[in-house]
Amino acid sequence: xxxxxxxxxxxxxxxxxxxxxxxxxxxxxxxxxxxxxxxxxxxxxxxxxxxxxxxxxxxxxxxxxxxxxxxxxxxxxxxxxxxxxxxxxxxxxxxxxxxxxxxxxxxxxxxxxxxxxxxxxxxxxxxxxxxxxxxxxxxxxxxxxxxxxxxxxxxxxxxxxxxxxxxxxxxxxxxxxxxxxxxxxxxxxxxxxxxxxxxxxxxxxxxxxxxxxxxxxxxxxxxxxxxxxxxxxxxxxxxxxxxxxxxxxxxxxxxxxxxxxxxxxxxxxxxxxxxxxxxxxxxxxxxxxxxxxxxxxxxxxxxxxxxxxxxxxxxxxxxxxxxxxxxxxxxxxxxxxxxxxxxxxxxxxxxxxxxxxxxxxxxxxxxxxxxxxxxxxxxxxxxxxxxxxxxxxxxxxxxxxxxxxx
Amino acid sequence: xxxxxxxxxxxxxxxxxxxxxxxxxxxxxxxxxxxxxxxxxxxxxxxxxxxxxxxxxxxxxxxxxxxxx
Ligand SMILES: Cc1cc2nc3c(=O)[nH]c(=O)nc-3n(C[C@H](O)[C@H](O)[C@H](O)COP(=O)(O)OP(=O)(O)OC[C@H]3O[C@@H](n4cnc5c(N)ncnc54)[C@H](O)[C@@H]3O)c2cc1C
Ligand code: SF4
Numbered sequence: 001x002x003x004x005x006x007x008x009x010x011x012x013x014x015x016x017x018x019x020x021x022x023x024x025x026x027x028x029x030x031x032x033x034x035x036x037x038x039x040x041x042x043x044x045x046x047x048x049x050x051x052x053x054x055x056x057x058x059x060x061x062x063x064x065x066x067x068x069x070x071x072x073x074x075x076x077x078x079x080x081x082x083x084x085x086x087x088x089x090x091x092x093x094x095x096x097x098x099x100x101x102x103x104x105x106x107x108x109x110x111x112x113x114x115x116x117x118x119x120x121x122x123x124x125x126x127x128x129x130x131x132x133x134x135x136x137x138x139x140x141x142x143x144x145x146x147x148x149x150x151x152x153x154x155x156x157x158x159x160x161x162x163x164x165x166x167x168x169x170x171x172x173x174x175x176x177x178x179x180x181x182x183x184x185x186x187x188x189x190x191x192x193x194x195x196x197x198x199x200x201x202x203x204x205x206x207x208x209x210x211x212x213x214x215x216x217x218x219x220x221x222x223x224x225x226x227x228x229x230x231x232x233x234x235x236x237x238x239x240x241x242x243x244x245x246x247x248x249x250x251x252x253x254x255x256x257x258x259x260x261x262x263x264x265x266x267x268x269x270x271x272x273x274x275x276x277x278x279x280x281x282x283x284x285x286x287x288x289x290x291x292x293x294x295x296x297x298x299x300x301x302x303x304x305x306x307x308x309x310x311x312x313x314x315x316x317x318x319x320x321x322x323x324x325x326x327x328x329x330x331x332x333x334x335x336x337x338x339x340x341x342x343x344x345x346x347x348x349x350x351x352x353x354x355x356x357x358x359x360x361x362x363x364x365x366x367x368x369x370x371x372x373x374x375x376x377x378x379x380x381x382x383x384x385x386x387x388x389x390x391x392x393x394x395x396x397x398x399x400x401x402x403x404x405x406x
Numbered sequence: 407x408x409x410x411x412x413x414x415x416x417x418x419x420x421x422x423x424x425x426x427x428x429x430x431x432x433x434x435x436x437x438x439x440x441x442x443x444x445x446x447x448x449x450x451x452x453x454x455x456x457x458x459x460x461x462x463x464x465x466x467x468x469x470x471x472x473x474x475x
Contacts, residue, residue: 301460383420383432385420386424386432
């Protein structure tokens with residue numbers, strides 16, 4: 001028997017995806033979707049790209065609507081506490097929801113600066129963030145300082161540079177995006193930035209902001225001052241799970257799950273009828289001993305489909321079917337170059353360059369661990385990327401089977 | 407069932423190619439090639455539906471008897 005009332009907390013990609021999948025897979029009970037943002041659900045990847053560039057607005061980035069599906073959508077409603085014992089969810093307005101099954105889809109938030117910041121210092125995670133940063137870039141004499149050259153900082157720097165705004169990009173590592181995709185691909189990205197006139201300052205970090213009330217720039221660890229009319233802090237994301245502290249769910253930043261996305265309790269057992277999906281979750285992968293946190297768009301979509309199947313699995317029907325082995329995928333668009341990756345490049349101990357052509361804007365790098373293929377990244381070579389997909393799926397499946405046999 | 411891809415939206419993500427390689431592929435310049443007519447085979451249809459759901463820019467729509475499905 002499937003649950004009578006399912007509550008999904010977090011109304012973005014993973015949350016709306018789970019709710020829609022539940023209806024598509026035939027769930028006809030009560031379904032409530034709770035989200036703290038005031039806007040109808042929207043998609044985040046364009047926020048650092050076309051939306052920041054002013055090429056798209058909210059109407060263009062809306063997620064598929066949930067209307068007409070019998071889903072009670074409550075926007076502007078933040079969940080504040082989960083109680084497993086009596087199966088309730090407390091909301092910020094003081095109201096309470098009873099649930100028979102609950103899905104955590106509260107994603108992640110931008111990592112904040114550890115001290116108060118002057119005006120003009122931004123992060124980028126929400127539509128309102130993107131609009132605020134866009135206004136800064138449109139101002140007369142705008143100069144942007146981006147702190148952190150991960151994919152998000154790198155994309156925002158590229159978008160601003162293409163708008164003609166002078167940009168300084170500061171990164172603690174020696175190359176942009178290197179932690180995720182290694183030094184070869186990081187070097188490629190660095191060349192793109194420099195060709196576009198971005199001042200790339202690597203191997204240093206931000207010490208403090210200058211300006212009283214309103215930011216005028218920042219002082220770096222190497223003592224130099226970078227003038228700026230606006231600063232973007234792109235320091236990574238923190239899972240939106242603070243509201244779950246003390247609930248009894250096992251948290252390691254994100255909610256720790258089994259391979260089906262079922263939440264684990266602090267003692268490591270499965271919590272009945274509670275799942276977590278998307279950026280708010282971490283789960284096992286054949287390439288790691290523990291669990292993996294991805295923070296990728298495609299993972300959120302896959303988790304949603306699996307979650308609906310798990311929730312609707314009939315009680316008497318035996319074990320849950322093994323979920324398909326995940327081949328993570330990720331993309332990033334910068335300067336019109338389409339970076340696409342498959343697998344887990346960040347777990348590699350070796351990168352092999354198949355093609356490296358900066359003028360031709362083409363790149364193909366494979367990633368290996370102990371000699372075994374674990375990932376691939378291409379730029380403007382998605383055709384070649386596709387050929388690796390079955391190889392990676394086979395390798396991961398093989399690993400899973402080997403681990404299960406131990 | 408017929409596949410329609412809005413080529414103005416397509417950004418060559420390749421998610422459709424991964425999900426249903428029988429129906430989606432790329433040419434040398436990463437332009438998407440689509441075999442639009444889907445046979446009445448449930449496994450193929452499931453793969454094509456998965457392809458439509460996986461497209462990050464929602465460029466893939468499926469039609470049965472001329473209507474959106
Ligand atoms: C600017 C930007 C660009 C990106 N670009 C790419 C890209 O190019 N490729 C890629 O693969 N991925 C990209 N990503 C990552 C991708 O967007 C995420 O992986 C995806 O959004 C995860 O979806 P989610 O639903 O799990 O979490 P989120 O999108 O974070 O949604 C969580 C939702 O829950 C809400 N919420 C949080 N706490 C509560 C609470 N207590 N109560 C109620 N609601 C709550 C939040 O407000 C939010 O609406 C990008 C992300 C950003 C921010
Ligand atoms: S998944 Fe979408 S964007 Fe990607 S190639 Fe297919 S249709 Fe184009």
